[in-house]
Amino acid sequence: MKLQTQIPLTKAKHQIDYNSQLVLLGSCFVENIGSKLSHFKFQSVQNPFGILFHPLAIENLVFRAIHDExxxxxxxxxxxxxWQCFDAHSDLSANTKEALLDNLNKGLKVALHQLKQASHLILTLGTAWGYKKLSTEKIVANCHKFPQAAFHKELLSVGAIQESxxxxxxxxxxVNSTVQCILTVSPVRHIKDGFIENQQSKAHLITAIHGVINFPGEGKEYFPSYEIMMDELRDYRFYAEDMVHPNAVAINYIWEKFIEVWVSGEVFGMMKDIDAVQRGLAHKPFNAASEQHQKFLAKLKDKIAYFEKEYPFMKFSL
Incomplete structure (x- = not known):
């Protein structure tokens, strides 16, 4: 008896391994996948401007980075x-103007550097709703609790999203003609916009992305993270307490699906070994001074020394 519908997945042509350079931009689901990539020590950079929910915010970052604005x-x-900036998440905000400007311009520099050398770009869109600041007629990336009367909320059309x-x-x-673009829609539900409005937003995003995917030209693929959440994990036990964000079980499930499609099977063994090191680093001993624990630490240090020698970009903290 089959008790679950499953979305058919096909192994990607240009897979990710430990030589890959990854850039992740977009919604908070980028943070979930990004943390997994970091855990397994892949070479990745995520959201230099913090979480960006809609395509115009991402486009602004990319444009300013590439044009050195x-x-x-x-x-x-x-x-x-x-001190705040409408183009970036509050994670970049600072106590002084100088510190904020430094954060922003460092973010642009990091973005440009990584985009130039990226083998894969993971782009996750969260919502088609945007807030246009009335004084500038520009849709902001983040309102930063600025008075709501200063903005007009609007739904980006499918055409506007596709063009962006x-x-x-x-x-x-x-700056990088060979980058592989992985496009996806965040499974996080933006129900503050309204239940119907959230579905409308996701529909606009999905339609626009497929319009881009289907346009002639290689190097663009869709990963169905939203569909996996909606169809394979259609139960509130897979949500966090807020009933909006996927919980750890759901994130792990979607991550396993992502690996199935995008990560080369040749590195699965290495990922398992790195996960063992990470678990070892997180281990809390009953008796830190015991001989048994000291032997455990010695073996752990040997494993870390091996990885850091063979793969200099990997860094572990004891």
Missing amino acids: KYTEDDVFYLNER LARIIALIRT
Whole structure:
């Protein structure tokens, strides 16, 4: 008896291994996949401007990074005792104007460096809803609790999303013609926009992404993270307490599906060994001074020394 519908998956042509250079941009689901990639010590950089929910925010980051448009004091503002920027997440906010500008311009530098050498770009869209600042007629990346009367909420059309995604890919290809683009829609439900509005938003994102995928040209593939959550994990036991975000079980399940499609089977053994090291580092001994634990630490240090010698980009902390 079959008790679950499963989305058919096909192994990707250009798979990820430990030589791959990964850039992850987009919604908070990027953070989930990014943390897994970091755990297994893949070479990856995620969200230099923090979480970005919609394509126009991502496009702005990519455009400014590639065109070297640095941020100045005209681009930032002071609110709630912090310096903020409408183009970035509050993670980059700072106590001083100078610190914020430094964070922003370092983010641009990191983004450009990684985009130039990336083998894979993972782009995850969270919502098609945006907030346009009335004084500038520009849709912001983050409102930073600025007075709501200063914004007009609007739903990006399928055409606008598709055009933005096409521009993002075209921009990146000006500095990196071989990058493989993995496009996906975040399974996080944006129900603050409304239940029906969330579904409408996801529909716009999915339709626009497939419009880009189906446009002539290679190096663009879709990974169905949203569909896996909706069809294979259609139960509230797979959600966190807020009933909005996937919980750890769901994240692990989707991660396993991602590996199945995108990660080369040749590195599965190595991933298992690295996971063992990570678990060893997280282990809390009953008696730290015991001979048994000291032997355990010695073996762990030998494993770490091997990985850091063979793969200099890997760093572990005892």
